[in-house]
Each structure stands twice: as C-alpha cells, then as structure tokens.
Amino acid sequence: MAPTIVVGGGIVGLAVARALQDLRPDQPVVVLEKETQVAAHQTGHNSGVIHSGLYYKPGSLKARLAVTGAEQMKQYCEANGITYDVPGKLVVASSDRELAQLDRLLGIGRENGVPVRMAEPGEIEEREPEIRVRAALVVDSTGRVNYRDVAASLARDVRNRGGEIRLGVAVSSVTTAGSGAVVHTSAGDVEAERVAVCGGLHADRIARASGIDPGVRILPFRGEYSELLPDRAWLVKGLVYPVPDPDLPFLGVHLTRGIDGVVHIGPNAVPALAREGYTWSAISPRDLWDSLTYRGSWRLARRYGRIGAQEMARSLAGRALVKAAQEMLPPLQVADVRKSMAGVRAQAVARDGSLVDDFMFKRSGPTLHVLNAPSPAATACLPIGAHIAQELYRS
Numbered sequence: 001m002a003p004t005i006v007v008g009g010g011i012v013g014l015a016v017a018r019a020l021q022d023l024r025p026d027q028p029v030v031v032l033e034k035e036t037q038v039a040a041h042q043t044g045h046n047s048g049v050i051h052s053g054l055y056y057k058p059g060s061l062k063a064r065l066a067v068t069g070a071e072q073m074k075q076y077c078e079a080n081g082i083t084y085d086v087p088g089k090l091v092v093a094s095s096d097r098e099l100a101q102l103d104r105l106l107g108i109g110r111e112n113g114v115p116v117r118m119a120e121p122g123e124i125e126e127r128e129p130e131i132r133v134r135a136a137l138v139v140d141s142t143g144r145v146n147y148r149d150v151a152a153s154l155a156r157d158v159r160n161r162g163g164e165i166r167l168g169v170a171v172s173s174v175t176t177a178g179s180g181a182v183v184h185t186s187a188g189d190v191e192a193e194r195v196a197v198c199g200g201l202h203a204d205r206i207a208r209a210s211g212i213d214p215g216v217r218i219l220p221f222r223g224e225y226s227e228l229l230p231d232r233a234w235l236v237k238g239l240v241y242p243v244p245d246p247d248l249p250f251l252g253v254h255l256t257r258g259i260d261g262v263v264h265i266g267p268n269a270v271p272a273l274a275r276e277g278y279t280w281s282a283i284s285p286r287d288l289w290d291s292l293t294y295r296g297s298w299r300l301a302r303r304y305g306r307i308g309a310q311e312m313a314r315s316l317a318g319r320a321l322v323k324a325a326q327e328m329l330p331p332l333q334v335a336d337v338r339k340s341m342a343g344v345r346a347q348a349v350a351r352d353g354s355l356v357d358d359f360m361f362k363r364s365g366p367t368l369h370v371l372n373a374p375s376p377a378a379t380a381c382l383p384i385g386a387h388i389a390q391e392l393y394r395s
C-alpha cells in the first residue's frame with residue numbers, strides 16, 4: 001500500500017502526520033525531512049509562547065485554530081510530561097494612540113473567545129514592578145513551552161504508531177500519477193497515496209517545482225533577539241508585549257521570560273539574505289535572486305520601506321532595540337543585554353506586495369501544500385494538523 005507522505009519535519013508536518021494516523025489508523029505515514037533532525041528551522045528558533053488568539057481577525061483560520069490550539073497544546077503537554085506553564089501576559093499601552101488600540105484589541109480578543117481584560121489598578125505594578133506604562137490588557141491564557149520538546153514528542157508519537165520519519169531526505173517536487181502521487185527526493189522517487197507538503201521556508205518553491213502556482217512567494221524575515229544578562233533578568237517577571245501596529249503582521253519589540261527563565265528582548269524583523277539565514281553573513285544567491293526578482297518584494301518595499309529601514313538600523317545598532325524596549329522598561333540599559341537567538345520567519349507575500357495574514361493551504365489533486373503557516377502556527381499545530389488531514393482526504 002502506498003503511504004501518505006508528509007514533507008517537512010517541523011511542528012506542522014509532525015502534527016499533520018500524527019493527525020493522519022488518528023484519521024486513518026491503517027494507512028502508513030512517512031515524513032521526509034531534509035535536515036538530520038526534526039524542528040531544525042522555525043520550530044526550533046522561536047519565542048516559545050503558547051499564544052492565546054488575541055490578535056487575529058475574528059473568523060479567520062488563525063483566530064479559530066489559535067484559540068483551540070492553545071488549549072490543545074496545554075493538554076498535550078500535560079498528557080506527555082512536557083514542561084510548560086501559563087503565566088498569562090500583559091499587552092501594554094504607553095501613549096494615547098496605543099490606549100485606543102488597546103480598546104480595539106480588547107474587542108477583538110473577546111470576539112475570539114480569549115479571556116482578556118483590562119488590568120486592575122495596581123495589577124501592572126504587582127505583576128511587573130519595573131514596567132512603566134499607561135494601561136495594560138491582561139491575557140490569562142498565554143503560556144510558555146519549548147516547541148523543540150513538543151516536536152520531539154510528536155515525532156515519538158508518529159514512530160510509536162508505526163509511522164516512519166526519514167531524515168536527510170530533500171524533496172524537490174511532487175507529481176500526480178494516476179490517483180496517487182510520486183514524490184521526487186534526493187534518495188529517489190517515492191510513490192504516495194496522498195502528500196501533505198509542510199516545507200516552511202521552502203513551501204512556495206516546492207509548489208512551483210510541482211507545477212502549482214502558489215500565488216505567493218515566501219520572503220524570509222529574520223527575527224533577532226537580545227537577552228537580559230542573568231544578573232539583570234529580574235527586571236522582567238513574565239511576558240510583556242506592546243500594542244501591535246494594526247498594519248503590520250509582527251508583534252513589535254516585546255519582553256519575554258521563557259520557560260527556561262531567559263528573558264528575550266526583540267525581535268527586530270529584517271529581510272534575511274537566505275531562507276535559512278540566521279545571521280547577516282548567511283547569504284544565498286539563489287534565495288536573494290528569488291526575492292529580488294519578485295514583483296511583490298518591490299511593492300512590499302514601497303509600502304513598508306520606512307519601517308524596514310528602521311528595523312535594519314535596529315539590527316545593525318543594538319542600542320536601538322534597547323531604546324524601543326525602554327519605552328516599557330525605563331531602567332533597561334545597553335549594558336544589561338547581550339545578543340541572543342535569531343529565527344527566520346517564512347512570510348508569504350502576494351504579488352501586490354501584501355503580506356498574507358491568515359494560514360494558507362492549497363490542494364491540487366492528491367497533494368496539499370501549506371503555503372503560509374506563520375505565528376501562531378506552533379501554538380495551533382494540533383488543530384492545523386487535524387484540519388489538513390481532513391482536507392487531504394476530502395474526496
């Protein structure tokens with residue numbers, strides 16, 4: 001019997017593989033991952049927040065799957081002995097304009113079914129004594145986890161139920177053959193009954209090579225973080241986010257004490273010069289060519305040029321990141337921080353230069369391509385997996 005193939009051993013691919021086993025217990029499942037370990041890219045380089053579903057457009061897939069995903073993620077961690085906690089978070093306003101945005105966000109959060117409320121008098125000081133802001137929302141359901149641990153557990157589940165995870169196998173394309181498909185890989189061709197392509201930063205490329213017009217291109221944006229030195233980590237107790245700019249898909253410079261106790265400050269969002277470019281010196285001529293020859297990149301640059309320049313300045317001069325964070329945390333000094341991790345975000349951009357906000361999937365015959373699975377896809381991976389498994393086997 002030809003197996004169902006999942007391309008990509010990130011958290012989305014692994015959750016899809018596990019959901020396929022739930023849906024069709026007798027059908028073999030094989031995951032093909034080009035790296036020598038799972039969770040090597042976005043899944044292993046993120047902030048580790050179990051997002052609540054606060055920000056997303058009501059009714060969108062993101063809103064629905066984040067809210068159920070956050071609850072399922074906590075239950076999954078509980079059931080599998082994965083360290084996590086639920087400290088909640090503050091979304092803070094420092095100016096009049098941000099106060100108005102806070103109200104807007106409160107409305108969206110409530111519409112999405114998120115337990116969100118205005119902070120009580122004295123509550124901000126009690127939760128975060130060093131933070132100075134005008135007002136804050138409290139979201140009690142926000143949690144923390146290391147998504148590498150979750151991915152490792154999902155991979156174990158897949159294997160324990162008889163699934164296979166083949167590492168070091170790169171997929172170049174998928175072609176339809178009869179009622180099934182052939183997956184072309186660095187280790188030869190593999191026949192499949194159905195295929196779910198969850199290639200993260202390479203999603204559009206695999207789709208194009210398979211003869212599908214994805215309608216978008218993945219542009220890689222690097223999120224760069226600093227961290228508080230251990231003897232200054234007491235400055236931040238939990239998770240503190242500014243009110244996000246409603247026109248941008250990023251959350252702004254935030255302060256996050258992770259499940260490991262490290263306090264990250266960031267990110268800057270800068271264009272990466274390679275799809276897996278974790279530093280400025282990582283440059284891929286092919287990836288750059290792909291970005292620069294895409295009409296959507298130039299339209300995006302026209303739209304967000306000023307903000308992009310600010311972000312790059314922040315990246316090159318560490319001081320600017322500290323300055324942004326000082327708006328919420330006045331005692332913060334440049335000497336309190338050091339460079340920390342970076343992650344590259346796969347952002348689907350349409351030809352008109354707009355950033356695709358919602359999760360995006362495209363089915364073509366026996367194959368389904370995941371074309372946009374940005375944050376909070378780690379939080380929402382379990383319902384995303386179930387949704388994709390259902391879609392893949394719909395008639």
Ligand SMILES: Cc1cc2nc3c(=O)[nH]c(=O)nc-3n(C[C@H](O)[C@H](O)[C@H](O)COP(=O)(O)OP(=O)(O)OC[C@H]3O[C@@H](n4cnc5c(N)ncnc54)[C@H](O)[C@@H]3O)c2cc1C
Nearest residue numbers: 008010011012034042043046047049171200223343377379
């Ligand atoms: C800086 C940053 C912070 C974030 N913070 C959060 C957060 O706090 N909470 C949250 O919920 N989300 C967060 N996210 C988003 C989250 O990490 C991603 O949405 C999620 O990890 C996407 O998972 P994925 O499986 O689609 O992608 P990936 O983890 O990138 O996995 C894709 C996999 O496909 C493999 N692959 C690619 N091409 C091929 C090929 N040709 N053949 C075989 N294998 C291939 C790759 O090697 C990779 O392992 C953050 C992201 C970033 C970058």
